[in-house]
Amino acid sequence: MLHSSTNxxxxxxxxxxxxxxxxxxxxxxxxxxxxxxxxxxxxxxxxDPLNFTQIFPxxxxxxxxxxxxxxxxxxxxxxxxIESVFALSQLVAIYPWSSLSDSIGRRPVIIVGTLGLTISxxxxxxxxxxxxxxxxxxxxxxxxxxxxxxPTVLCxxxxxxxxxxxxxxxxxxWPLGMVLGPLIGGSLSDIALKFPTVFDYAVLxxxxxxxxxxxxxxxxxxxxLSAYCFLQETRKPTQLVRSAEAKPLSTKELLANQMIRCxxxxxxxxxxxxxAFDVVFVLFCYTPIQKGGLGLQTSQIGYALAISGVAAxxxxxxxxxxxxxxxxxxxxxxxxxxxxxAVFVILPSLNIFARYMTDxxxxxxxxxxxxxxxxxxxxxxxxxxxxxxxxTINTLLVKQYGPSTSSLGASNGLLQxxxxxxxxxxxxxxxxxxxxxxxxxxxxxxxxxxxxxxxxMGSIHFSGCIMEESKRLRS
Numbered sequence: 001m002l003h004s005s006t007n008x009x010x011x012x013x014x015x016x017x018x019x020x021x022x023x024x025x026x027x028x029x030x031x032x033x034x035x036x037x038x039x040x041x042x043x044x045x046x047x048d049p050l051n052f053t054q055i056f057p058x059x060x061x062x063x064x065x066x067x068x069x070x071x072x073x074x075x076x077x078x079x080x081x082i083e084s085v086f087a088l089s090q091l092v093a094i095y096p097w098s099s100l101s102d103s104i105g106r107r108p109v110i111i112v113g114t115l116g117l118t119i120s121x122x123x124x125x126x127x128x129x130x131x132x133x134x135x136x137x138x139x140x141x142x143x144x145x146x147x148x149x150x151p152t153v154l155c156x157x158x159x160x161x162x163x164x165x166x167x168x169x170x171x172x173x174w175p176l177g178m179v180l181g182p183l184i185g186g187s188l189s190d191i192a193l194k195f196p197t198v199f200d201y202a203v204l205x206x207x208x209x210x211x212x213x214x215x216x217x218x219x220x221x222x223x224x225l226s227a228y229c230f231l232q233e234t235r236k237p238t239q240l241v242r243s244a245e246a247k248p249l250s251t252k253e254l255l256a257n258q259m260i261r262c263x264x265x266x267x268x269x270x271x272x273x274x275x276a277f278d279v280v281f282v283l284f285c286y287t288p289i290q291k292g293g294l295g296l297q298t299s300q301i302g303y304a305l306a307i308s309g310v311a312a313x314x315x316x317x318x319x320x321x322x323x324x325x326x327x328x329x330x331x332x333x334x335x336x337x338x339x340x341x342a343v344f345v346i347l348p349s350l351n352i353f354a355r356y357m358t359d360x361x362x363x364x365x366x367x368x369x370x371x372x373x374x375x376x377x378x379x380x381x382x383x384x385x386x387x388x389x390x391x392t393i394n395t396l397l398v399k400q401y402g403p404s405t406s407s408l409g410a411s412n413g414l415l416q417x418x419x420x421x422x423x424x425x426x427x428x429x430x431x432x433x434x435x436x437x438x439x440x441x442x443x444x445x446x447x448x449x450x451x452x453x454x455x456x457m458g459s460i461h462f463s464g465c466i467m468e469e470s471k472r473l474r475s
Contacts, residue, residue: 045173053181057302058189060286073439080431086141088424093145101149114224116143125213156234179309186302188212259401262465264418269459272422276430292445311385330470333393334463340456348446
């Protein structure tokens with residue numbers, strides 16, 4: 001995670017402050033060993049979002065070919081379940097993997113996790129039943145539970161003088177995975193049908209979603225090999241504790257703190273809303289125009305999600321540092337969350353436009369209308385990605401207002417648990433909301449947008465509480 005300072009004159013500081021006389025930030029000469037370590041963990045950082053999102057462009061089509069239902073509007077139930085099981089399994093595995101890395105070391109945990117991801121991803125590509133797909137994604141989620149170990153390695157190979165350079169650089173690799181996942185999934189799925197003269201292979205016809213899974217598995221395997229060959233163990237046999245004045249707080253004591261409680265609750269709502277947007281947006285794009293969606297092809301959905309990932313990377317590198325320097329962190333957190341109701345309300349307008357501009361003779365949009373629609377899609381995606389910025393800011397708020405510096409790791413771990421908790425059930429619940437709304441024509445079929453807007457207001461409420469609590473703590 002990025003360890004950013006709450007001081008407006010400096011973007012990052014170490015968890016334990018160094019002497020004031022040494023506080024000038026500089027980028028020292030990096031040893032080749034340090035650079036190789038950094039390169040490996042940045043590569044590994046890509047894998048979790050890559051594996052989570054690569055199925056998004058084609059998951060509805062995948063479920064449709066399983067012939068689980070004859071009603072296309074029911075597909076969302078099953079696709080949501082497959083998407084949710086990954087996050088649920090990851091939630092269960094987060095603490096065991098982290099604890100195991102403290103016992104046997106970071107390196108073996110990372111190597112085993114990436115190897116397991118390689119196997120489970122390939123298994124999903126050859127799945128031909130709903131249960132097999134659920135099992136493969138659950139297995140992938142379990143092996144992705146070692147995600148918190150990677151930032152731990154980053155903390156252990158950096159020092160106060162180079163954190164201001166390394167942490168912002170490291171932060172870009174998560175949205176990079178969000179870009180690559182949909183691109184691979186959307187471009188390579190059903191490749192034998194798209195390019196029959198080039199990919200005329202029986203295996204690709206029998207398993208139309210094997211190729212994107214194979215490519216992602218190959219990237220996972222490359223990550224495993226890079227960790228095995230270049231990643232050195234960073235866990236020390238005896239950790240040096242600089243100060244033993246404060247005893248680490250228990251989970252109960254942390255949750256008794258007003259700021260931590262508000263941060264965890266707000267983050268839980270935020271995670272639900274952002275994950276719901278990712279899932280519902282794909283369903284919205286896949287659903288036929290007359291059913292309340294946009295009727296896009298799988299490859300087009302992949303391109304749209306790639307636009308989303310590019311916007312996230314841009315905001316992370318360009319907008320985020322400026323906001324953190326010029327705006328109070330609590331206010332910035334509140335106002336970036338506050339855009340979510342508007343995002344969900346805007347989405348139905350795209351369908352209204354598409355319905356109005358559809359040619360009744362062939363059921364398609366003309367070139368001009370299609371161009372305008374894509375401009376609208378791009379606007380919504382760029383606007384929505386501003387709402388993802390609070391994920392960086394809430395870590396800074398934990399650091400600034402946490403009850404104890406000795407419990408900073410536990411506070412961040414608690415925050416991550418609540419984020420993963422809502423991420424585990426958000427896909428299933430949000431896709432169900434979409435399906436029920438469209439199927440029963442609730443509020444002209446746009447009831448899902450209204451309900452998700454209302455839910456997003458819950459996060460706004462708690463982010464407002466965070467802003468008020470920060471004022472109280474500063475006074």
